Amino acid sequence: xxxxxxxxxxxxxxxxxxxxxxxxxxxxxxxxxxxxxxxxxxxxxxxxxxxxxxxxxxxxxxxxxxxxxxxxxxxxxxxxxxxxxxxxxxxxxxxxxxxxxxxxxx
Amino acid sequence: xxxxxxxxxxxxxxxxxxxxxxxxxxxxxxxxxxxxxxxxxxxxxxxxxxxxxxxxxxxxxxxxxxxxxxxxxxxxxxxxxxxxxxxxxxxxxxxxxxxxxxxxxxxxxxxxxxxxxxxxxxxxxxxxxxxxxxxxxxxxxxxxxxxxxxxxxxxxxxxxxxxxxxxxxxxxxxxxxxxxxxxxxxxxxxxxxxxxxxxxxxxxxxxxxxxxxxxxxxxxxxxxxxxxxxxxxxxxxxxxxxxxxxxxxxxxxxxxxxxxxxxxxxxxxxxxxxxxxxxxxxxxxxxxxxxxxxxxxxxxxxxxxxxxxxxxxxxxxxxxxxxxxxxxxxxxxxxxxxxxxx
Ligand SMILES: Cc1cc2nc3c(=O)[nH]c(=O)nc-3n(C[C@H](O)[C@H](O)[C@H](O)COP(=O)(O)OP(=O)(O)OC[C@H]3O[C@@H](n4cnc5c(N)ncnc54)[C@H](O)[C@@H]3O)c2cc1C
Ligand code: FES
Numbered sequence: 001x002x003x004x005x006x007x008x009x010x011x012x013x014x015x016x017x018x019x020x021x022x023x024x025x026x027x028x029x030x031x032x033x034x035x036x037x038x039x040x041x042x043x044x045x046x047x048x049x050x051x052x053x054x055x056x057x058x059x060x061x062x063x064x065x066x067x068x069x070x071x072x073x074x075x076x077x078x079x080x081x082x083x084x085x086x087x088x089x090x091x092x093x094x095x096x097x098x099x100x101x102x103x104x105x106x
Numbered sequence: 107x108x109x110x111x112x113x114x115x116x117x118x119x120x121x122x123x124x125x126x127x128x129x130x131x132x133x134x135x136x137x138x139x140x141x142x143x144x145x146x147x148x149x150x151x152x153x154x155x156x157x158x159x160x161x162x163x164x165x166x167x168x169x170x171x172x173x174x175x176x177x178x179x180x181x182x183x184x185x186x187x188x189x190x191x192x193x194x195x196x197x198x199x200x201x202x203x204x205x206x207x208x209x210x211x212x213x214x215x216x217x218x219x220x221x222x223x224x225x226x227x228x229x230x231x232x233x234x235x236x237x238x239x240x241x242x243x244x245x246x247x248x249x250x251x252x253x254x255x256x257x258x259x260x261x262x263x264x265x266x267x268x269x270x271x272x273x274x275x276x277x278x279x280x281x282x283x284x285x286x287x288x289x290x291x292x293x294x295x296x297x298x299x300x301x302x303x304x305x306x307x308x309x310x311x312x313x314x315x316x317x318x319x320x321x322x323x324x325x326x327x328x329x330x331x332x333x334x335x336x337x338x339x340x341x342x343x344x345x346x347x348x349x350x351x352x353x354x355x356x357x358x359x360x361x362x363x364x365x366x367x368x369x370x371x372x373x374x375x376x377x378x379x380x381x382x383x384x385x386x387x388x389x390x391x392x393x394x395x396x397x398x399x400x401x402x403x404x405x406x407x408x409x410x411x412x413x414x415x416x417x418x419x420x421x422x423x424x425x426x427x428x429x430x431x432x433x434x435x436x437x438x439x440x441x442x443x444x445x446x447x448x
Pocket of ligand 1 (some may be wrong): 040043045116119121122123124125141142143144148149150151154155159160161193194195197223225226227228229230233361362363392393394395396404405406407409448
């Protein structure tokens with residue numbers, strides 16, 4: 001199973017095994033990663049699952065779709081590698097992915 | 107205050123569950139008034155995910171969220187519910203002589219025999235943007251809606267957002283503001299194309315300023331805003347003069363006045379029984395996302411079921427003594443007459 005590293009704000013990083021096909025948000029919630037609220041349950045309707053993808057990984061992960069880009073308008077401290085974690089699916093290619101979690105969600 | 111409205115039932119919340127309750131209550135001849143703080147029906151379906159498909163409505167392999175609301179509106183039309191939109195129910199009190207009195211923030215007053223709370227996650231309210239310290243400026247310099255345009259006259263107005271509200275108010279307030287600045291995260295707007303065009307023309311004419319970036323800091327004293335800091339995508343920052351700020355960051359749900367009505371609450375939800383879906387106060391029912399009971403699922407499907415059982419109990423309260431005959435819409439000519447199909 002691919003491994004994903006979550007770096008919560010000012011806390012130890014958490015490495016978890018992710019199920020292929022699940023979203024990065026679901027992976028975080030299942031493993032009790034702090035800082036991912038996911039109020040809307042993954043429907044791209046709340047922007048409370050915002051993460052900063054490690055720049056080294058951004059190209060592999062890819063840019064957001066227009067709907068996600070719109071939703072990012074509601075997030076806090078959006079950066080060049082910002083994504084909504086509920087819109088990122090885990091694949092074998094993402095083994096080793098590192099994402100950082102902002103201090104606050106929208 | 108206009109004249110008070112007397113009715114069988116007031117339903118608080120026009121989400122899918124409140125709407126379907128009109129149907130179940132209507133079959134039992136109960137007349138409903140429905141109040142919602144939003145300016146249209148649909149609750150979460152319309153406000154949060156109108157374009158998304160729903161796959162677990164029985165009999166509909168797939169139905170769009172807004173489409174479901176449109177169909178519910180059509181389904182309840184025969185019962186002629188009266189809607190009171192853009193109003194929040196603020197007061198709910200039991201009357202000594204029986205029944206309830208409700209008052210909205212717009213001053214509408216109801217006398218109802220039964221109250222149905224179908225308030226979902228609470229009232230939809232504008233979202234507070236995650237800018238540190240913004241609370242200190244709220245209601246003095248930071249506003250989430252425009253009540254009176256004049257109160258923005260002569261001010262350095264900063265509007266934050268990229269949707270229709272942000273664009274509409276940019277266009278409307280530009281003539282009255284001392285200077286108007288629109289701040290948005292990216293140079294791409296979600297609003298209607300003609301508003302975007304108009305906004306860009308004003309920017310071109312130098313009538314307004316457009317700053318692309320995110321607000322990170324507010325500065326001012328004693329609740330009076332003076333300026334704010336915008337961080338651009340290259341990491342540089344600019345200070346923008348601001349004595350009025352209007353952030354448009356979408357809507358979120360807050361329990362609101364319901365907390366003050368003397369009902370038992372459990373983690374912002376209203377506990378009910380599963381026979382009548384009645385709250386701790388007899389005559390006040392709670393259905394849909396707002397209620398809780400062992401095994402509760404926050405599904406539209408569950409809310410529909412709750413509405414059907416609640417209606418039976420409500421009928422007994424409104425018409426005590428009257429026997430309720432169980433009937434199918436398929437075969438009962440009486441029900442079909444009510445639906446206008448017979
Ligand atoms: C992104 C997303 C996807 C979903 N997908 C599904 C799905 O596939 N299947 C499914 O079954 N469910 C789904 N749901 C859940 C479903 O939308 C809710 O269960 C449903 O909307 C609940 O309906 P409701 O009528 O109880 O409340 P709501 O839809 O929340 O409506 C409540 C209304 O009450 C109003 N209100 C509250 N208090 C007051 C007051 N004091 N005065 C005036 N108005 C007030 C609110 O403004 C609101 O409009 C989804 C939810 C989301 C967010
Ligand atoms: S969980 Fe709501 S947008 Fe991702």
